[in-house]
Amino acid sequence: MSDRDTEFRDFVTAQMEPLRGLAYLTCGDWQAAEDAVLTVLAKLYVKWRRVDNHASYARTAVVRAAIDETRRPWWRREHSQSDAMPDHPYPDDSTHAVDERLRIRDALQQLPPRLRAVLTLRFLEGLSVRDTAEALRCPEGTVKSYTSRGLDALRQILGVEVFVNKELRHEARAV
Amino acid sequence: MKLELSDMLKAGKENAPPPRYSVEDAVAAGRKRQRRQRTMFAGAGSAAAVVAVAAAIAVPQIVAHDKPSPALPAAASSAPKKKSFAYPAGDFTGNIAAFTSGELKITDAVHVTPGYQVAIVVAPGNGTDTIDANNKTHHSPNDIGELVVYRKGVYNPKKIETAAKVSVDGHPAYFQKSLPGKAPTGLKGKVPDSAFDTPAILAWEYGDNAWATVSAAARAKVGQQELVTIAGKVTAKAAVPVKVGFKLSYVPSGYELAAAGPSDSALLSPMAGESYIRLLKGDFPYKGLTAPAQDPFVVNDKQLPLVQLGLYPSWYSKHSAKTASCPDQGLCYLNTDDGKYVLELSGGGFLSNAEMIKMLNSVTFADPTDAGTWFKATDAVS
Numbered sequence: 001m002s003d004r005d006t007e008f009r010d011f012v013t014a015q016m017e018p019l020r021g022l023a024y025l026t027c028g029d030w031q032a033a034e035d036a037v038l039t040v041l042a043k044l045y046v047k048w049r050r051v052d053n054h055a056s057y058a059r060t061a062v063v064r065a066a067i068d069e070t071r072r073p074w075w076r077r078e079h080s081q082s083d084a085m086p087d088h089p090y091p092d093d094s095t096h097a098v099d100e101r102l103r104i105r106d107a108l109q110q111l112p113p114r115l116r117a118v119l120t121l122r123f124l125e126g127l128s129v130r131d132t133a134e135a136l137r138c139p140e141g142t143v144k145s146y147t148s149r150g151l152d153a154l155r156q157i158l159g160v161e162v163f164v165n166k167e168l169r170h171e172a173r174a175v
Numbered sequence: 176m177k178l179e180l181s182d183m184l185k186a187g188k189e190n191a192p193p194p195r196y197s198v199e200d201a202v203a204a205g206r207k208r209q210r211r212q213r214t215m216f217a218g219a220g221s222a223a224a225v226v227a228v229a230a231a232i233a234v235p236q237i238v239a240h241d242k243p244s245p246a247l248p249a250a251a252s253s254a255p256k257k258k259s260f261a262y263p264a265g266d267f268t269g270n271i272a273a274f275t276s277g278e279l280k281i282t283d284a285v286h287v288t289p290g291y292q293v294a295i296v297v298a299p300g301n302g303t304d305t306i307d308a309n310n311k312t313h314h315s316p317n318d319i320g321e322l323v324v325y326r327k328g329v330y331n332p333k334k335i336e337t338a339a340k341v342s343v344d345g346h347p348a349y350f351q352k353s354l355p356g357k358a359p360t361g362l363k364g365k366v367p368d369s370a371f372d373t374p375a376i377l378a379w380e381y382g383d384n385a386w387a388t389v390s391a392a393a394r395a396k397v398g399q400q401e402l403v404t405i406a407g408k409v410t411a412k413a414a415v416p417v418k419v420g421f422k423l424s425y426v427p428s429g430y431e432l433a434a435a436g437p438s439d440s441a442l443l444s445p446m447a448g449e450s451y452i453r454l455l456k457g458d459f460p461y462k463g464l465t466a467p468a469q470d471p472f473v474v475n476d477k478q479l480p481l482v483q484l485g486l487y488p489s490w491y492s493k494h495s496a497k498t499a500s501c502p503d504q505g506l507c508y509l510n511t512d513d514g515k516y517v518l519e520l521s522g523g524g525f526l527s528n529a530e531m532i533k534m535l536n537s538v539t540f541a542d543p544t545d546a547g548t549w550f551k552a553t554d555a556v557s
Contacts, residue, residue, distance in 0.1 A: 005202060012198045021188035030192050037198050038204050045205020064471070104178070105187045112505055114524050124184040137471065138434035142524045151180065162178050 004048050011054055012041060019062050025120045027068035028109045036065035059125060060135040067113045107157040111150060114138075118146040204482030252410060260381065262326050263414035267435055267552050271324060272412035276405045279397070281322055285438040285445055287417040287552075288453075288468065290329040290461025293436075295444045296320040296405070298395055313490060316444035319395035320410065323467055330386035331463045333447075335378045343406040348379035350402065353393035357417040377402035381409075388466075418546065419450035420486050421518055422555035425537035427530055430454040430468045430482055433472075439485045442467060442557055446488055448516055453551060456480040457523070479495030480525035482534075484518060486543060492517045499535035509538060517541045 016037065023033035040061040044054060051057045052065065108116055121132045122143070129147075135138040154162045176331045182483040262504060263270050269284025278299050284292040301314040338351035353375035374390040381387050389405050391397035417435045434453035437445035457479040459472050472479040489495065489510065494517060496508040507520045507528065518538060522531050 008205065009246075011200045016194070016196075016198065016201065020194060021191065024188050024191070025184060031195070034195050038201060042204035042208040044530060045202065046209045068469075104183050108183070108187045114505070119180065120184055123180045124551055131429040136524075137473065138524050145527065146524065154180075154183070158178065160178055162180055162183070 008045055008048055011058075015055060015058060016041070019058055020123065022059065022120060023062045023066040025108065025124070026063050026113055026117045028113075028116075033066060036068075037062055040065055056131075056135075059121070063121065066118060096162060103158065105128075107139045107154055110157055111153055115146045115150045115153070118143055119150045122147060183476070185305055250313060253374065260324075260409060262324065262382075262385065265414065265416070267417050267432065268414040269417055269436070270411045270414040272410050274408050274410070276408055277401065279319075279401075279405065281405065281408075282444065283412075284324075284417070284436065286434060286436040286440075286442055286467075288434040288461070289326075290464065291323050291467060293438070293442055293467060294322040294324075295438065295442070295475070296322060296389065296391060297415035297444055311490065313488075315446070318444050319392045319397065319423045320390035321388075321442050321467070322405070324381070324409070325386050325388075326461065326462065327382060327385040329461045329464055329466055330378070330388070332378055332380070332386055334465045335376065335388075338376075339399070341377070343377075343379040343381075343403055346379050346381060348377060348403070348406065350399045352375045352399070353391065355393045368474040375399075375402060377406055378405050416551045416553065418549035419452055419552050420448065420516075420541045420543040420546075420549050421450070421484070421531070421557050422539050422541075422550040423484075423534055423537050424539070425534055426454065426556050427456075427482075427526060427534070429456040430480070430556075432552060432556050433459060435555075440469065440483065446491065448486065448488055450486045450543070450549065452481040452555060454484075454556065482526060483521045485521075486518045486540075487518055489515055489517050492519060499532045501528040501531060509535040511540045511543065516540075 019037045019040070020030075020033055023036045024030055027033055027036065040058055043061065044051065044058055048054070108119075111119070117136060118132055121127045121135055122129070127135065129140050129143050133143045136143070151162055223329060260270075266289040267287055269287045269292045271281075271284040271292055273283045273294070274281050280297045282295045282297065284294050286293040295316075296319050298317045298319045300317045302317040332349070335349045335351060337350040341348045341350045354373040356373065374392045376388055376390040377399070378386055378388045387406070387409065389402050389409075391402060419435055419437075431454060432452065433455040434440070435451065437450050439449070439451035440453065454471055459468065459474060459479060461468075470481055472481060492508070494502060494506075494508045495514065496502075496510055496517065497514070498505060499509045501507040505522045505524055507522070508519075509518045510516065511518075518535065518540075520531050520535055521529075526534075541550060
């Protein structure tokens with residue numbers, strides 16, 4: 001087995017699940033998310049020696065691929081009446097925790113993909129404004145604006161106060 | 176009640192289904208991709224030689240225009256046996272002539288960019304149905320593919336040169352057969368499997384370094400010979416400026432027209448009254464394309480700011496806006512006076528809502544139902 005294969009396997013073992021979650025939060029469909037991740041990992045395998053930061057490359061590419069999934073023509077036409085699309089039927093015997101999780105997931109799904117991607121990269125992956133802008137190839141101002149609007153939108157949808165943790169609070173307020 | 180955002184995001188991805196792909200699947204996909212690339216690069220040289228020989232004996236059927244070249248008269252082709260097709264010299268003029276081929280109908284150019292023009296291939300019957308807010312069903316045409324005629328030097332045939340070598344009236348051509356797709360489990364019943372088909376595609380060199388492609392979804396069961404027949408029937412009509420059903424007197428600084436026509440970027444048969452404009456900030460180089468360009472438009476590793484405007488029948492949109500408003504992040508709307516059509520402005524994350532409202536407040540609508548009242552796209556954003 002080549003060094004490249006060993007390194008790649010180690011990387012995928014550690015990163016596949018987080019990447020899957022990242023893609024899902026961006027595009028809202030587990031299967032599309034997994035397809036996006038597999039495509040990105042296949043590309044990464046080919047250019048393994050030419051990429052300096054494998055995690056950063058994969059994260060950025062996965063978010064972009066997941067956003068692309070939401071741009072397919074069928075997506076637009078089939079979603080013209082509804083933006084929310086839960087993967088699983090809601091269980092009848094929901095506990096409060098399950099209810100809350102589904103409510104949060106639906107709230108996130110109501111945000112446009114790029115805005116969701118900004119929130120995910122910043123507050124789940126912990127990227128800075130600059131790194132998020134770099135990952136999404138958009139101006140830093142857009143990231144700041146999306147962060148602020150995303151928080152506002154979630155507050156409105158959920159009817160609760162949404163806050164960010166202490167380390168990020170200062171930056172969020174500065175947007 | 177308070178919720179912490181990172182906790183919310185973690186909760187949002189909980190309860191994931193079991194993964195479909197393993198580490199070994201990722202390794203296998205990577206190896207397969209690498210093999211494919213090696214095969215492609217290895218095959219490129221010999222294929223190019225064949226193209227050169229074939230081109231020397233080909234009878235030009237359609238004549239490509241390199242963008243900087245002045246318009247050539249139709250008679251410029253050396254010995255045309257069929258009516259010539261001269262690619263228009265102007266950036267936003269289309270000249271694909273509608274025609275039929277068996278049961279298939281090919282539209283006029285419905286989407287035009289500086290690098291290519293697109294017509295839609297339509298089969299008999301209805302396509303996707305859309306159910307509006309009043310539970311009324313609207314049938315879409317049965318789109319099965321696109322005819323794309325690229326300006327000289329825009330299309331890169333290297334990718335398709337690994338497919339089967341064929342000929343269109345003596346012109347070098349390649350045919351890639353279709354492969355059926357499968358809808359993801361989460362979309363079963365909501366989206367037909369055919370939405371994930373790899374379409375059959377034929378690419379042919381209609382002039383020196385000038386290519387056109389025609390594609391057909393697997394569900395249409397259109398084979399190589401039918402696509403070759405369609406390709407052989409492509410002709411030009413007099414070039415006409417592409418028009419849209421609205422115009423703006425305010426466009427943010429730096430944004431310029433990049434695409435326009437009755438069909439939006441989804442490249443589907445336009446609905447009655449539909450029209451579309453794409454604006455880009457920065458130059459997008461129309462070269463090396465293997466398919467119509469799609470968002471994101473990346474140049475030198477940077478995404479060009481993109482703004483899109485689409486005028487649709489009101490039933491197609493869940494939004495209604497007598498005055499310009501932005502109910503969704505990055506999406507703003509404005510109805511026509513009679514409320515029968517709605518203009519959707521997508522800022523792509525590059526414009527503030529205030530800027531988009533300013534754009535919409537500068538809009539003048541034509542009568543969407545009367546194409547004779549529409550504006551030249553080049554005038555619509557000046």
